[in-house]
Amino acid sequence: MLLNKLSGTFAVLAVTGSLFSQTVLAEESAETPTIFSAEMKATALELKDTAMEAGLAYELDESLSTEVGPRRVGTPGDRLGIKWAVAKMKALGFDKVWTEEVTHVYWERGEIEAEVTGPYPQRMTAIALGGSVGTPKKGIEAEVVEFENFAALEAAPEGSLKGKIAYVSYRMERKIDGSGYGPAVIARGYGALTAEQKGAVGYIMRSVGTDNNRLAHTGGQREDKGVAGIPAAALSNPDADILSNMIRRGQPVTFKLKQSSKRHDKKVVKTANVIGEVTGRETPEDYVILGSHLDSWDVGTGAVDDGIGVTITMAAAKHILDLPQRPKRSIRVVLFGAEEVGLVGVKQYLEKNRAELDHHVIGAEWDFGVGRIYDMKPGVGPQALNAIREMAELFAPMGVSLNAANDAKGDSDLSLLGEAGMPAVEFAPDGSLYFDYHHTDNDTFDKVDPEAMKFNTAIYTMFTWLAAESGVDFRK
Amino acid sequence: MLLNKLSGTFAVLAVTGSLFSQTVLAEESAETPTIFSAEMKATALELKDTAMEAGLAYELDESLSTEVGPRRVGTPGDRLGIKWAVAKMKALGFDKVWTEEVTHVYWERGEIEAEVTGPYPQRMTAIALGGSVGTPKKGIEAEVVEFENFAALEAAPEGSLKGKIAYVSYRMERKIDGSGYGPAVIARGYGALTAEQKGAVGYIMRSVGTDNNRLAHTGGQREDKGVAGIPAAALSNPDADILSNMIRRGQPVTFKLKQSSKRHDKKVVKTANVIGEVTGRETPEDYVILGSHLDSWDVGTGAVDDGIGVTITMAAAKHILDLPQRPKRSIRVVLFGAEEVGLVGVKQYLEKNRAELDHHVIGAEWDFGVGRIYDMKPGVGPQALNAIREMAELFAPMGVSLNAANDAKGDSDLSLLGEAGMPAVEFAPDGSLYFDYHHTDNDTFDKVDPEAMKFNTAIYTMFTWLAAESGVDFRK
Numbered sequence: 043m044l045l046n047k048l049s050g051t052f053a054v055l056a057v058t059g060s061l062f063s064q065t066v067l068a069e070e071s072a073e074t075p076t077i078f079s080a081e082m083k084a085t086a087l088e089l090k091d092t093a094m095e096a097g098l099a100y101e102l103d104e105s106l107s108t109e110v111g112p113r114r115v116g117t118p119g120d121r122l123g124i125k126w127a128v129a130k131m132k133a134l135g136f137d138k139v140w141t142e143e144v145t146h147v148y149w150e151r152g153e154i155e156a157e158v159t160g161p162y163p164q165r166m167t168a169i170a171l172g173g174s175v176g177t178p179k180k181g182i183e184a185e186v187v188e189f190e191n192f193a194a195l196e197a198a199p200e201g202s203l204k205g206k207i208a209y210v211s212y213r214m215e216r217k218i219d220g221s222g223y224g225p226a227v228i229a230r231g232y233g234a235l236t237a238e239q240k241g242a243v244g245y246i247m248r249s250v251g252t253d254n255n256r257l258a259h260t261g262g263q264r265e266d267k268g269v270a271g272i273p274a275a276a277l278s279n280p281d282a283d284i285l286s287n288m289i290r291r292g293q294p295v296t297f298k299l300k301q302s303s304k305r306h307d308k309k310v311v312k313t314a315n316v317i318g319e320v321t322g323r324e325t326p327e328d329y330v331i332l333g334s335h336l337d338s339w340d341v342g343t344g345a346v347d348d349g350i351g352v353t354i355t356m357a358a359a360k361h362i363l364d365l366p367q368r369p370k371r372s373i374r375v376v377l378f379g380a381e382e383v384g385l386v387g388v389k390q391y392l393e394k395n396r397a398e399l400d401h402h403v404i405g406a407e408w409d410f411g412v413g414r415i416y417d418m419k420p421g422v423g424p425q426a427l428n429a430i431r432e433m434a435e436l437f438a439p440m441g442v443s444l445n446a447a448n449d450a451k452g453d454s455d456l457s458l459l460g461e462a463g464m465p466a467v468e469f470a471p472d473g474s475l476y477f478d479y480h481h482t483d484n485d486t487f488d489k490v491d492p493e494a495m496k497f498n499t500a501i502y503t504m505f506t507w508l509a510a511e512s513g514v515d516f517r518k
Numbered sequence: 519m520l521l522n523k524l525s526g527t528f529a530v531l532a533v534t535g536s537l538f539s540q541t542v543l544a545e546e547s548a549e550t551p552t553i554f555s556a557e558m559k560a561t562a563l564e565l566k567d568t569a570m571e572a573g574l575a576y577e578l579d580e581s582l583s584t585e586v587g588p589r590r591v592g593t594p595g596d597r598l599g600i601k602w603a604v605a606k607m608k609a610l611g612f613d614k615v616w617t618e619e620v621t622h623v624y625w626e627r628g629e630i631e632a633e634v635t636g637p638y639p640q641r642m643t644a645i646a647l648g649g650s651v652g653t654p655k656k657g658i659e660a661e662v663v664e665f666e667n668f669a670a671l672e673a674a675p676e677g678s679l680k681g682k683i684a685y686v687s688y689r690m691e692r693k694i695d696g697s698g699y700g701p702a703v704i705a706r707g708y709g710a711l712t713a714e715q716k717g718a719v720g721y722i723m724r725s726v727g728t729d730n731n732r733l734a735h736t737g738g739q740r741e742d743k744g745v746a747g748i749p750a751a752a753l754s755n756p757d758a759d760i761l762s763n764m765i766r767r768g769q770p771v772t773f774k775l776k777q778s779s780k781r782h783d784k785k786v787v788k789t790a791n792v793i794g795e796v797t798g799r800e801t802p803e804d805y806v807i808l809g810s811h812l813d814s815w816d817v818g819t820g821a822v823d824d825g826i827g828v829t830i831t832m833a834a835a836k837h838i839l840d841l842p843q844r845p846k847r848s849i850r851v852v853l854f855g856a857e858e859v860g861l862v863g864v865k866q867y868l869e870k871n872r873a874e875l876d877h878h879v880i881g882a883e884w885d886f887g888v889g890r891i892y893d894m895k896p897g898v899g900p901q902a903l904n905a906i907r908e909m910a911e912l913f914a915p916m917g918v919s920l921n922a923a924n925d926a927k928g929d930s931d932l933s934l935l936g937e938a939g940m941p942a943v944e945f946a947p948d949g950s951l952y953f954d955y956h957h958t959d960n961d962t963f964d965k966v967d968p969e970a971m972k973f974n975t976a977i978y979t980m981f982t983w984l985a986a987e988s989g990v991d992f993r994k
């Protein structure tokens with residue numbers, strides 16, 4: 043996951059008797075007729091049972107992370123991942139499977155060595171931030187200046203960091219909804235650029251992560267305000283502790299960074315969005331869209347980010363493919379490429395498919411890790427709220443609340459389609475553990491919870507089925 | 519911690535009214551007069567309060583792990599650690615501080631690269647086992663043969679592994695008393711030697727660890743049956759999962775290992791046991807001995823293994839030093855050197871101090887991680903059991919049980935003194951988390967629990983005080 047609106051706070055309304063407050067649903071009366079037929083709901087519940095028994099997403103993710111592994115844009119793993127996805131979708135019986143080319147420039151991670159050279163020499167565990175330039179071959183060595191957060195770095199006077207390495211030590215907070223990410227990730231997005239503007243020769247930061255493992259968290263830097271010309275790296279949380287403890291002692295602390303990462307801004311690499319379709323039996327030109335991203339960072343195997351999303355959405359479609367007949371509308375499972383480097387795949391998807399945007403009747407993406415869904419938030423027209431309420435009634439016994447806000451845009455990639463007008467649903471899973479593994483070597487299959495996979499697949503399957511089989515107009 | 523008898527099982531008797539079963543204490547009557555005077559016990563309880571408030575061990579461990587860090591035998595960190603310990607003991611006001619030289623041969627870790635080369639190429643996280651030879655410069659590449667445990671490897675026919683890399687995938691079990699370690703660590707101790715005897719060109723194993731972090735666990739190989747001539751490395755648990763998942767698919771899996779570790783069997787390096795004494799006011803020639811080891815593996819900072827032991831025992835002595843007068847007997851805090859490479863420091867201590875063994879009135883070592891003590895097991899003469907019972911009565915309200923067995927030899931280093939006849943007490947802490955961090959990069963100060971440090975220091979301080987102030991004859 044890159045990030046989108048995880049920093050927001052959600053007003054959560056528990057699903058009990060009345061699902062929306064009077065104010066929200068003022069225009070709907072209690073006597074509104076049922077949107078989904080009894081048969082449709084029965085099928086949804088059958089699909090739930092199927093998903094809860096099958097464990098298909100878990101199996102698929104095991105396959106992806108074992109047979110493919112890391113899939114960073116422009117690497118052999120990325121190309122292998124695309125082949126895997128096409129072959130797997132065909133094997134699962136999707137009606138159509140195709141790829142749409144996505145291009146991006148290449149970035150080379152290279153090697154990294156980091157150490158404190160004085161007064162207490164110690165090796166440090168560090169990782170280059172995405173898009174970082176390298177250091178000179180012999181590295182850079184300079185005094186470290188610590189800032190408690192990005193705002194403090196921003197407030198440093200121009201020129202005050204001349205010849206120094208800037209260090210932001212802000213510690214991300216653990217939150218169920220991932221809302222600790224926003225305040226932390228800004229230091230990754232703009233830290234190096236800002237430090238460079240103050241004269242720094244290098245930039246280091248505490249990892250954007252909630253764990254205490256000696257594995258640093260990589261991730262992209264924002265380039266919308268310019269590209270930093272100084273090397274940028276994250277320290278693991280234990281290493282950031284050690285460094286801050288040294289600095290607290292009052293003597294100047296010198297740090298050496300040797301990093302062979304390299305931008306290849308003119309080297310265009312090809313990747314793809316992989317799309318699998320379940321073709322609708324009545325209005326095949328309209329489709330429910332299930333999103334996730336197929337690319338990953340290179341250090342873990344991408345089993346979590348976003349192997350889980352890839353395989354939950356594939357499994358949801360497969361369970362619907364196994365029904366006696368296709369739903370009325372089509373379903374498109376879109377595995378976006380190049381998400382981690384700035385939602386590149388979905389941007390190119392949007393360019394290519396803008397004329398068809400009205401046919402994306404509703405969408406949902408999974409790009410938020412290992413936990414179970416506990417909340418559902420729609421972003422639909424008012425005429426569709428009763429349909430959403432009926433869906434939520436099916437999810438309520440599973441402990442999923444319905445969010446009173448009706449402003450969902452869709453997670454991650456899909457947020458761009460949501461902003462462009464597509465109706466969406468956001469399913470919020472418990473994200474407490476997500477940022478322990480996010481963008482680290484630790485993003486491996488052993489972190490995937492098979493029971494949560496079943497549970498979440500069940501919800502995606504039910505949602506997708508009801509949206510595709512019914513004629514509900516979700517348009518805003 | 520290297521290992522000693524963690525594989526044993528303990529019969530634990532909860533401390534309630536009667537502390538030993540009738541059979542164990544048949545010779546003691548309920549009317550045995552109090553061993554420790556009311557004043558002594560009152561002082562013990564004051565020391566408890568002091569330790570619970572002070573947090574000294576935690577402070578000292580922060581200092582050791584920040585200012586020194588890793589302390590593998592023969593490295594600059596090891597030498598710096600010795601300087602740190604001497605200076606710190608002097609600053610704390612120990613009556614005498616000295617070092618006793620310890621020598622050992624040098625082993626160089628070098629660099630390591632591991633990967634699966636086919637049929638599903640993936641980078642693997644691996645670490646060289648202590649004492650391993652290196653590979654040729656270009657590495658070795660061979661088919662992997664998996665064994666579920668060491669016994670299965672042992673059972674492989676001679677010559678059956680010719681040209682292969684042997685792989686033991688046994689997974690260590692998490693247990694409160696660390697008893698999962700023994701069945702797992704045998705594959706580290708003798709795996710490479712055994713694989714070589716069957717013709718293997720390399721040896722890999724699942725890490726001896728209970729975590730699921732992508733950080734492999736190093737540790738020593740046993741050399742009492744010979745030195746393996748093939749390279750030996752451990753994979754992190756997630757990597758072992760990936761490799762086993764690949765092998766399960768049935769196609770031959772090839773593995774490449776490039777490792778520049780090197781034995782320097784003729785290069786003798788000097789290290790030391792560091793000893794700090796609280797000199798007794800009546801029988802200074804007799805001493806209570808508190809053990810731990812100052813050396814560590816090189817990948818973490820040794821904050822846990824055994825920074826905790828080093829600093830708990832130093833703090834316990836310091837609290838007694840702060841009393842108005844010295845106890846009757848001396849206290850010796852011994853920070854052993856070269857423990858991780860085979861209890862080398864204590865062996866040389868024993869050679870040097872064998873004539874004085876009778877003056878080691880009783881000993882306790884800490885070398886088992888981050889948890890709280892929940893059990894105390896003595897290894898003393900029957901005449902001393904009532905004294906032990908009275909100690910245990912003071913610990914009982916803290917939730918510490920008294921073990922009915924009276925066969926303690928002392929943990930880790932001290933076990934060799936215990937086997938040589940020294941009375942001992944073993945304090946068992948909750949070791950559930952210990953093998954998550956053990957011998958990995960993750961052995962850092964953030965894993966140290968300040969409250970557990972206070973608690974355990976309190977117990978060590980009380981025990982040490984009562985043993986040093988009383989004239990109890992603990993001899994077996």
